[in-house]
Amino acid sequence: xxxxxxxNLDLSxxxxxxxxxxxxxxxxxxxxxxxxxxxxxxILNCSLSSAQDFQLVQGYLDTFIVEFVFWGALxxxxxxxxxxxxxxxxxxxxxxxxxxxxxxxxxGFAITAVLSILAGVLVW
Numbered sequence: 001x002x003x004x005x006x007x008n009l010d011l012s013x014x015x016x017x018x019x020x021x022x023x024x025x026x027x028x029x030x031x032x033x034x035x036x037x038x039x040x041x042x043i044l045n046c047s048l049s050s051a052q053d054f055q056l057v058q059g060y061l062d063t064f065i066v067e068f069v070f071w072g073a074l075x076x077x078x079x080x081x082x083x084x085x086x087x088x089x090x091x092x093x094x095x096x097x098x099x100x101x102x103x104x105x106x107x108g109f110a111i112t113a114v115l116s117i118l119a120g121v122l123v124w
Contacts (some may be wrong), residue, residue, distance in 0.1 A: 022083060022105040029080040036073035067123050075120035080111045
């Protein structure tokens with residue numbers, strides 16, 4: 001006997017809890033950090049190959065797009081670190097209830113916002 005279940009195909013109506021959003025963004029920030037690491041290692045390799053390449057890389061580092069990538073990578077790293085600590089605390093058995101988990105996610109977002117602003121000051 002097959003039961004017909006209602007289907008909601010309009011994904012714009014789905015509302016994730018803040019804890020789910022924090023968890024998904026933690027995974028996304030891990031991917032961002034991984035890709036940024038590859039970019040930074042490539043830039044480091046180019047800058048160490050010769051004096052001319054070092055001057056070329058130094059010139060690229062003053063462009064807005066590269067500064068924006070650096071800021072994004074630092075923000076992603078800050079988010080990943082803050083929420084990684086949050087996940088480790090949850091693994092120890094704390095903040096597992098929905099209310100405390102939601103509060104810790106909000107605090108994590110606030111800390112990440114402050115660190116993102118500080119990264120912007122550092123980069124620009």
